[in-house]
Amino acid sequence: MSTLKPSAQRVQEALAAHGLGLEVREFPASTRTAEDAAAAIGCTVAQIAKSLIFRGKTSDRPVLVIASGANRVDEKKVSALIEEKIGKADAEFVRARTGFAIGGVPPVGHLEAPITVIDRDLLALSEIWAAAGTPNAVFRLTPGDLATLTGGQVAEVA
DSSP states (O other): OOOSOHHHHHHHHHHHHTTSOOOEEEOSSOOSSHHHHHHHHTSOGGGEEEEEEEEETTTOOEEEEEEETTOOOOHHHHHHHHTSOEEEOOHHHHHHHHSSOTTSOOSSOOSSOOEEEEEGGGGGOSOEEEEOSSTTEEEEEOHHHHHHHHOOEEEOOO
């Protein structure tokens, strides 16, 4: 029987469906920000694969950018890459489109499949950590696993 919170359990089920043996872990300390997550896990901020949701200004589609925790996303680069201007997504949009609250958005298990872009800088790392549905849940994976799970386009986003 699982002791994961429902949102984290949904992520665990999405991970299990891919058969990569990835496991969600919940921490007593917050993993809401890249800095919090790195401190709780004991890794570098760069190893945190933060999932940021933007909103396509024309299509109104969710755009998921999975960036290294050490990087700031350049919205103009992402807009050029997907050939559509993007804007910040508010908490209501994020929850409605992904099923998750800001601070716990994972790279998988979304209600609506987003356009996904992966920060090229993550590929230089052997191990990364991503949010798993709640502000206290994460999972460990490789950059290759991330590409497999999301089908995201790898690009320079910082």
